[in-house]
Amino acid sequence: MQADNFVTAVQRHSARSRWRRTAILIVVAIIFLIGFVALILGGVALARFSDSSTPHYENIVEHFKYGSIGSEPESGLPYWLWQALPKLYPEEFKGRDDYKAFGFLYEEDEDGSQRDLPIGVSQRRVSGVDLVWLNCAVCHTGTVRMTEDEAPTIIPAMPSNNLDLMRFIEVVLDAGPDPRLAPDNLFPILDDMGAELDWIDRLVWRLIVMPQVREGMLDQRAKLGELLEAQSDWGPGRVDTFNPYKLLEFGKDFDDLDDDEIHGAADFPSIYYQGPRDGMQLHWDGNNPSLQERNLSAAIGAGVTEETVDHESIERVADWLLDLKPPANPNSEDPEVLTAGRDIYMDRCVACHGYRGDDGGYVFAGETLGKVTPIGEIATDPGRLNSYTEELSVLQRRLFEDDPDYAFENFRKTGGYANMPLDGLWLRAPYLHNGAVPTLHDLLMPEADRPGAFVRGLDLFDVEQGGFVAPGCTPGESVEAGFCYDTDAPGNSNAGHLYGTDLSAEQKSALLAYLKTF
Amino acid sequence: MSEDVIFQPLDWPNLKVKNRIFRSSISGRFDNEDGGVTQTRINWENKFARGGVGAIISSYVPVLMEGRIIAGYATIHDDRLIEDWGKLAEAVHLHDCRYIMQLSHSGRQMDIPGVYNQQRPALSSTSNKESLHGFLCKAMTARDIDTTIRAFAQGARRAREAGIDGVELHASHGYLITQFLSSGINDRKDAYGGSLQNRARFLLDIIGAIRAEVGDGYHLQVKLSGIDHNNVIPWEGKGNTLDEGIEVAKWCEAAGADAIHASIGSLFPHPLMPPGGFDFETIASTYDAMISSGVDTLRNYLLFRYPLLRPIFKWIWFRMKKHYPVEGVAAEVAHAFKRNVKIPVICTGGFQDAALVRRLINDGWLDGVTITRALVANNDLPQQWRAGRDNPDRPCTFCNKCLLNAPKNPMGCYELERFGGDWDRMVQELMSIYETKPDLQIPDRAAA
Numbered sequence: 017m018q019a020d021n022f023v024t025a026v027q028r029h030s031a032r033s034r035w036r037r038t039a040i041l042i043v044v045a046i047i048f049l050i051g052f053v054a055l056i057l058g059g060v061a062l063a064r065f066s067d068s069s070t071p072h073y074e075n076i077v078e079h080f081k082y083g084s085i086g087s088e089p090e091s092g093l094p095y096w097l098w099q100a101l102p103k104l105y106p107e108e109f110k111g112r113d114d115y116k117a118f119g120f121l122y123e124e125d126e127d128g129s130q131r132d133l134p135i136g137v138s139q140r141r142v143s144g145v146d147l148v149w150l151n152c153a154v155c156h157t158g159t160v161r162m163t164e165d166e167a168p169t170i171i172p173a174m175p176s177n178n179l180d181l182m183r184f185i186e187v188v189l190d191a192g193p194d195p196r197l198a199p200d201n202l203f204p205i206l207d208d209m210g211a212e213l214d215w216i217d218r219l220v221w222r223l224i225v226m227p228q229v230r231e232g233m234l235d236q237r238a239k240l241g242e243l244l245e246a247q248s249d250w251g252p253g254r255v256d257t258f259n260p261y262k263l264l265e266f267g268k269d270f271d272d273l274d275d276d277e278i279h280g281a282a283d284f285p286s287i288y289y290q291g292p293r294d295g296m297q298l299h300w301d302g303n304n305p306s307l308q309e310r311n312l313s314a315a316i317g318a319g320v321t322e323e324t325v326d327h328e329s330i331e332r333v334a335d336w337l338l339d340l341k342p343p344a345n346p347n348s349e350d351p352e353v354l355t356a357g358r359d360i361y362m363d364r365c366v367a368c369h370g371y372r373g374d375d376g377g378y379v380f381a382g383e384t385l386g387k388v389t390p391i392g393e394i395a396t397d398p399g400r401l402n403s404y405t406e407e408l409s410v411l412q413r414r415l416f417e418d419d420p421d422y423a424f425e426n427f428r429k430t431g432g433y434a435n436m437p438l439d440g441l442w443l444r445a446p447y448l449h450n451g452a453v454p455t456l457h458d459l460l461m462p463e464a465d466r467p468g469a470f471v472r473g474l475d476l477f478d479v480e481q482g483g484f485v486a487p488g489c490t491p492g493e494s495v496e497a498g499f500c501y502d503t504d505a506p507g508n509s510n511a512g513h514l515y516g517t518d519l520s521a522e523q524k525s526a527l528l529a530y531l532k533t534f
Numbered sequence: 535m536s537e538d539v540i541f542q543p544l545d546w547p548n549l550k551v552k553n554r555i556f557r558s559s560i561s562g563r564f565d566n567e568d569g570g571v572t573q574t575r576i577n578w579e580n581k582f583a584r585g586g587v588g589a590i591i592s593s594y595v596p597v598l599m600e601g602r603i604i605a606g607y608a609t610i611h612d613d614r615l616i617e618d619w620g621k622l623a624e625a626v627h628l629h630d631c632r633y634i635m636q637l638s639h640s641g642r643q644m645d646i647p648g649v650y651n652q653q654r655p656a657l658s659s660t661s662n663k664e665s666l667h668g669f670l671c672k673a674m675t676a677r678d679i680d681t682t683i684r685a686f687a688q689g690a691r692r693a694r695e696a697g698i699d700g701v702e703l704h705a706s707h708g709y710l711i712t713q714f715l716s717s718g719i720n721d722r723k724d725a726y727g728g729s730l731q732n733r734a735r736f737l738l739d740i741i742g743a744i745r746a747e748v749g750d751g752y753h754l755q756v757k758l759s760g761i762d763h764n765n766v767i768p769w770e771g772k773g774n775t776l777d778e779g780i781e782v783a784k785w786c787e788a789a790g791a792d793a794i795h796a797s798i799g800s801l802f803p804h805p806l807m808p809p810g811g812f813d814f815e816t817i818a819s820t821y822d823a824m825i826s827s828g829v830d831t832l833r834n835y836l837l838f839r840y841p842l843l844r845p846i847f848k849w850i851w852f853r854m855k856k857h858y859p860v861e862g863v864a865a866e867v868a869h870a871f872k873r874n875v876k877i878p879v880i881c882t883g884g885f886q887d888a889a890l891v892r893r894l895i896n897d898g899w900l901d902g903v904t905i906t907r908a909l910v911a912n913n914d915l916p917q918q919w920r921a922g923r924d925n926p927d928r929p930c931t932f933c934n935k936c937l938l939n940a941p942k943n944p945m946g947c948y949e950l951e952r953f954g955g956d957w958d959r960m961v962q963e964l965m966s967i968y969e970t971k972p973d974l975q976i977p978d979r980a981a982a
Contacts, residue, residue, distance in 0.1 A: 023652065024652040
């Protein structure tokens with residue numbers, strides 16, 4: 017028998033195959049090590065980048081102002097980028113660290129300091145990254161001051177009279193190709209702001225977050241750029257709801273749009289007391305009688321998609337709005353004048369616009385209230401009506417097709433503008449769908465006597481004329497505050513709705529007194 | 535004479551047995567390192583003869599030193615061992631009990647090789663390592679085969695010269711002859727591999743050689759697994775089917791076997807043989823004695839030792855037990871053999887209930903039963919049966935702790951509950967076979 021140092025055959029066998037076992041062990045160890053590292057990294061990534069959540073606000077008003085409706089995942093900006101943009105583009109933000117330059121409204125937190133996000137901007141963590149974007153309140157919260165000296169009172173559900181959405185969008189989209197948005201430029205600013213990004217965060221921001229954000233900006237810029245260029249400036253308190261919708265949601269090209277449909281900017285509406293409005297022709301042109309579809313469509317305008325929509329959140333807001341009445345009108349008028357004005361109103365206006373009951377509350381009653389008056393008769397600017405096309409109504413009815421609870425079924429092209437209830441009228445200036453007439457007083461004037469250009473975007477209540485103070489201005493010249501609205505610009509006409517313009521000065525005065533109580 | 539069929543004698547051409555109860559083969563580390571029988575073994579075997587069995591099938595008795603399962607088991611590899619085996623036979627015969635020597639060769643199934651074998655891989659039909667423990671082996675050459683066949687024949691001759699009443703070829707449970715028979719193990723390309731006939735050639739050649747050596751007038755039986763169920767380790771081949779087992783039994787009969795001893799399984803222990811439990815605490819305390827024997831033994835030890843890993847082995851082991859009873863686990867195999875051969879068939883596997891044994895004999899499924907664990911627990915089981923107690927008062931629980939202690943401890947019953955939880959009583963029973971010391975000699979007295 018062979019003599020060697022091995023005591024057993026098993027030992028000899030093991031010694032002979034040691035190199036093979038060692039190699040296997042090394043391979044296994046390497047695989048294990050790689051697996052271990054992958055596991056650790058995966059665990060860290062999972063912990064960091066799988067968190068998807070949004071703050072919950074128990075208070076419904078807080079939810080309305082700051083709660084997410086699902087716009088952030090597809091349309092939003094990273095929270096820290098949102099905070100950094102004012103520092104990157106001080107010229108666009110008027111040197112401020114916030115978004116007040118665009119009319120965003122800020123509240124104070126409990127310790128009296130300004131909140132980090134304005135009203136109408138919500139936060140949601142998506143795959144571990146905090147994103148922010150718009151909710152309903154951004155377009156439907158405004159301010160009013162009864163005197164020049166007092167601080168603005170923020171009123172949820174009134175139309176936003178401050179927000180210059182078009183300029184905000186342009187600034188954000190123009191940042192896409194701007195080299196200042198490069199990570200190496202951005203990171204020091206984020207560090208100064210206390211973002212505390214560690215090396216993993218920086219890697220993710222460099223490789224994933226910023227490329228995706230900039231790609232999104234460039235994509236939207238490419239889609240919207242020509243439209244925004246071609247349109248009249250919206251100015252504060254206005255939005256073109258449906259043309260961006262066509263380009264972003266349905267992939268239409270700007271060249272596909274007819275010339276007469278591109279000037280669709282209109283005022284933000286108030287959204288009080290929606291319950292009695294159910295079944296009326298909603299939107300300025302009355303294109304849908306369903307509150308749910310109108311709400312969901314508006315949410316899409318704010319940036320939600322079929323995939324990201326937070327129905328529960330939207331329905332919370334919708335339920336709250338069903339019974340939310342506008343704040344009481346602070347005006348007090350001579351009772352005799354009011355009686356005279358009421359008589360005129362009941363004779364000339366009530367059929368289309370309802371009336372104010374004896375208890376001061378608005379009464380939703382009127383033969384044609386909430387119905388569409390043909391454009392030939394109302395004769396106001398047709399831009400907004402034309403912006404909503406038959407083709408768009410067909411495309412909209414394809415949204416949420418797979419979800420019977422939310423499928424759009426009621427969008428239809430109409431031929432005019434809807435007769436709106438007038439509750440909370442004192443907070444809804446300027447008037448007409450496109451906000452082309454600054455005050456109620458002016459609305460009772462014939463077209464030639466209505467202001468041709470006026471400042472909008474101010475919130476000082478005009479006790480005399482009903483609406484907000486809107487001094488005259490010269491288009492093209494800068495104004496101290498607000499925006500010079502030019503009624504000669506496409507889509508901005510102050511024509512039409514000549515009801516009551518034929519009344520005598522005394523009758524108009526009485527009717528104005530009555531209208532100011534709405 | 536008793537009317538109970540269990541106690542009807544067997545009157546076979548070359549063997550007469552007073553009843554139908556055989557003590558099946560079981561061993562313990564009682565013997566000398568050189569293969570010599572000790573007084574302890576004689577005491578051990580005598581207990582069963584005294585208890586009333588009709589015949590004892592010896593412990594596993596290697597025909598060559600390189601065929602040992604565990605060093606410390608007596609062998610029959612040399613003529614100098616005949617005399618001591620004769621004394622063992624004489625002791626058993628005093629109780630009108632027959633003694634049958636189980637001629638064996640471990641092949642690759644060598645649990646503890648000992649100093650004689652630890653330096654070389656075991657001989658087998660194959661060079662593939664054993665599946666459960668990873669025992670190393672090397673395929674036998676034609677010369678190895680010839681040597682081994684002749685060793686079996688010489689073993690039979692020595693048994694006859696020792697006064698032993700017959701021999702049994704251990705052609706089951708995964709030992710060398712099974713390693714040739716089983717399609718799950720044998721991968722040879724020569725005349726001893728491939729077809730069933732080729733795989734059976736080794737066994738049939740041994741039968742022929744024995745008959746040539748001892749003639750037709752000496753009892754020769756074959757312990758044969760009817761079914762292999764070789765895939766205990768799931769990726770192993772399934773081995774021989776029952777039809778193949780029956781065919782081999784018929785060939786054994788034709789070659790000159792006097793009886794068939796039916797069993798099951800192509801390795802030992804096997805989930806089905808011996809049937810019953812598998813106590814992890816016991817195996818975890820004894821298996822360390824085998825760690826150096828194989829290349830997969832450390833893996834097994836870890837599986838036995840750590841409770842978190844035990845479910846893996848439990849699944850491997852217990853999945854095969856479904857649909858098989860503990861008592862009479864191989865009875866259907868015996869029945870199949872019985873229908874296909876004319877020679878007597880005895881059967882092993884978990885017998886303890888006299889009523890079952892009685893029924894199987896009466897129904898013609900088998901001619902007698904071979905019992906181990908129930909007799910280890912109750913040496914006097916035949917007397918209890920004869921007294922009308924079909925089941926003993928302190929029955930064997932088929933826990934298999936006797937088997938699992940084998941690598942390290944004396945053979946005996948380790949089921950503590952059978953001793954009322956009294957550990958000392960259990961140890962006393964284990965030690966009983968050592969009580970009568972052999973005559974101790976003072977080596978240099980004669981020269982002094």
